[in-house]
Amino acid sequence: MNNFIEQFTKLLEIKRYSYKTIKTYRNAINVFLSEFPDFNPDLISQKEIEEFINKKVTVENISQSYQKILVGAIKFFLNDFLKKNFKLNYLFPSRHEHKLPTYLSKEEISKIINSINNLKHRAIISTIYGAGLRLGELLQLKIQDIDSNRMLIRISQSKGKKDRFVMLSEKLLNLLREYYKEYQPKKYLFEGQKGGQYSPRSVQAILKMAIKKTKISKNATIHTLRHSFATHLIENGTDIRYVQELLGHKSIRTTQIYTHLTDVSKLKIKSPLDII
Structure with missing residues (x-):
């Protein structure tokens, strides 16, 4: 499992992702893989990925911004890194939250x-x-x-x-x-x-x-x-x-x-x- 993460990190570095994005994506994939202790890239199904995101949204009540990060990281991990061809765009939140930023006077x-x-x-x-x-x-x-x-x-x-x-x-x-x-x-x-x-x-x-x-x-x-x-x-x-x-x-x-x-x-x- 650690080997997956290290190789995944190297690909992000090669593609010149920022340090912050690499850290965010690593954390997201750690969360994803913790749900599948015996993860096998050849056996993981679309339905399992969908159920994972659904659980995060409905049970854990994650924010739309974190859902976007999670789906983006999983998509990159599976399709770019592991060379699979999952269609995951429908798992992104359908609209952005429009919160006014906190600012100081x-x-x-x-x-x-x-x-x-x-x-x-x-x-x-x-x-x-x-x-x-x-x-x-x-x-x-x-x-x-x-x-x-x-x-x-x-x-x-x-x-x-x-x-x-x-x-x-x-x-x-x-x-x-x-x-x-x-x-x-x-x-x-x-x-x-x-x-x-x-x-x-x-x-x-x-x-x-x-x-x-x-x-x-x-x-x-x-x-x-x-x-x-x-x-x-x-x-x-x-x-x-x-x-x-x-x-x-x-x-x-x-x-x-x-x-x-x-x-x-x-x-x-x-x-x-x-x-x-």
């Missing part, structure tokens, strides 16, 4: 940043919010990605495997210069105590501690900072097409969820970090 963001005494930790949270980054994008940032001449941050091979540029806040640049002077990172902009890439769990712990310290009651995650970045840009009058580019969204429909606020006149694009 400008005052709450300010409280969070100001509550963090550690310089590196404050720089990390400020970078995520100030540039609207995904967690994986922050961790991949290298020193040369900060372009202080053009006041831009280069995001390399982000979701969708496309590079993009986002604005570099004046306030963030000053903070990063202060941070760099003290910590002297070698390769990645933010490195662990022993060098190398900073861990996702450590970043999440920074925000969790700040939320607790400021007594903010919202269920905020690292991605909430990105939602807040987008929401504050919309509030500030930034055209949705620019917000789409800054967030790296393939479709503007993904960005339109942030227009639940208000339609105000266009203003010159500024990082919301410079406004709080």
Whole structure:
């Protein structure tokens, strides 16, 4: 069984799936295989797969997003990895859940940043919010990605495997210069105590501690900072097409969820970090 997982992982790596997707798919296939202890790719039936998904939906009440992940992972595992030909598209949820994202107010963001005494930790949270980054994008940032001449941050091979540029806040640049002077990172902009890439769990712990310290009651995650970045840009009058580019969204429909606020006149694009 472990051999299946390891070979499956190698195929995902060859196809250049992101670390996060590989981890998500591995976990999904572990869940799938745990249901079939004596799994045999030549004996598994369409009906068994359907019953597995049905159990997850009706008994365990999984979310539509997790159902989508589960079916996608199983489809890739069986058809791409094991070279079978199962027709599984009908097992995907028929519609997407349309939940408005949780976001923090400008005052709450300010409280969070100001509550963090550690310089590196404050720089990390400020970078995520100030540039609207995904967690994986922050961790991949290298020193040369900060372009202080053009006041831009280069995001390399982000979701969708496309590079993009986002604005570099004046306030963030000053903070990063202060941070760099003290910590002297070698390769990645933010490195662990022993060098190398900073861990996702450590970043999440920074925000969790700040939320607790400021007594903010919202269920905020690292991605909430990105939602807040987008929401504050919309509030500030930034055209949705620019917000789409800054967030790296393939479709503007993904960005339109942030227009639940208000339609105000266009203003010159500024990082919301410079406004709080």
